[in-house]
Amino acid sequence: MKIQLTKKASQKIRKKNPLIQPEDLQTKISDIPKEYLTFLDERGEILGTGYLGKQNKGIGWLISYEALKINKTFLHELFQTAVTKRKKFFQNNETTAFRLFNGEGDGFGGITIDYYAGYLVISWYNETIYALKEELLLTISEVLSDNLGIVEKIRFQSDLPESNWYIGEKPAEPWLVKENGINYATYLDEGYMTGIFLDQKEVRKRLASGLAKEKKVLNMFSYTGAFSVAAAVGGAAGTTSVDLAKRSLDKTREQFEVNQISLEKQKIVVMDTFEYFKYAKRKGFSYDLIILDPPSFARNKKKTFSVTKDYGRLIAESLEILNPKGQIIASTNASNLTLKKFRQSIEKSLDEQGVTYQLKETFRLPQDFPVAAFEESNYLKVLFYEIKK
Known part of the structure; x- marks a missing residue:
């Protein structure tokens, strides 16, 4: 057609x-x-x-970009090329979880494949690619014939379950993977999310390699506390992980435990982020490093949060509990927000608060997440600011 x-x-x-x-x-x-x-x-x-x-x-x-038949030969070459590009990841025993195929960045939009220490997590982003999946799965299974199993995620509106175990024996959970030598507990067949966002590996590496050393770290929208674990490994004086989801308590505790990190200096709080800002200010809590990595859009019973509209407020609230010469790591995965506009929204808020600041580092998607030639493809934006009050 x-x-x-x-x-x-x-x-x-x-x-x-x-x-x-x-x-x-x-x-x-x-x-x-x-x-x-x-x-x-x-x-x-x-x-x-x-x-x-x-x-x-x-x-x-x-x-x-030419007329050709999308057949098994084409698909085999496509997936084999992606695997070959990631040869060094397969050879690295210190990192056993990574993006194996990144949709349009690897030449085929609508599908991603993540590698979790032998298991494949495949995400389908639209109905058409899901309808065409059998030949794709067959080819993937041949290219990676030593995979331990495949789980698929349905990331389009559908009556299908979010997660479906496709083939292979499920592992005992949590399934432990490594990233830069740190253990992370994952659950491969628990809805959309597995317990770790693989695109943030370089940020976690930075925390673990000394950025957080001897600092009091506040991790907002903490999910399973992966940033907190990396900070603790990097010598943080203590971490506080805040997330509204009740499951975050046990999930975060588990992440510390699988790394034999004592919970004595790690606080885990189930609370709305903006409520915690008020609570921390009231209690006189302050931090040397605040990590802000909210979802692009979220809603609870009382309010909604949108990165495009509300990030400036996050920055302003953070400044009230940030120690002198403190740092803010501002992150978003909102593909509809350009890096330029994201930076402008942050710095507008900083200017309004009358502080002196310096952008120290910028992170985008890591090497295993290649992008295509349009801005939305490179969705991750992480900015490290040093604040001089």
Whole structure:
């Protein structure tokens, strides 16, 4: 089947941007075909091969910039190339969990594969790629024939369960993986999340390698406390992990325990982040390093949080409990927020509070998360600020 795109979309694709948006289609399509398609420019000339599938980033992907058949031979080469690029990760006994295939960054948008010490976690981001999954799974299983098992995550709106064990024997849980020599407890078949966000490995490495040494660390939106564990390994004077989810208490405690880290200097608090700011101020608590890594959007019974609207407030509240010459690690994975705008929102808040500051380091996606030629693909933005009050 052939799909014609607009002139503007054709120009974008010729610059190697593989993402197709609804407005790129010359003619609207009511029923998205669940098959590989040939895309044409406004003059009817071939742009390449791909598919349409609605997801949060757009409505389709170019897989090849020429007309070809997406078959087993093509897919085998695609996945083998991704594995070969990550050869050094497979050879590193100190890091046994990493991104094995990063969607459009590895040439095929709509699918990601994570490697967890022998197990594969495959995420499907739209209905079309899910409908085409059998040949993909077969090829992946052949390229990585020594995998211990595969679990799939359904990351599009559906009646299907979020997580489904596809093949292989489930491991005893928690399944321990290593990252830069640190143990992390993971649960591979527990909803969308496994217990660790692999894209933050370089930030955790920085914490563990001395940034947090002898500092009192506050980890907000802490999830399972991975940043806190890295900080503790790096010699932090103490850590406080804050998350609204009740499960974070046991999950964070477990992360410390699998590293034989005493809980004596580690506090774990189940509380709304903004409520904790008030509580800490009232109690006179202060910190040398505050980590802010909120979800892009969150809602609880009382309020909603949006990175694009509310990050400045996070910065302002942090400053009230930050020690002189303290540091703030500001992070977001919001793909719709550019690095420039994210930095502007942070520095606007810092300026309004009348503090002197310096941007010390910037982190983007790590090497195992290659990106495509459009800004939303490189979604992770982590800025390290030193604050001089």
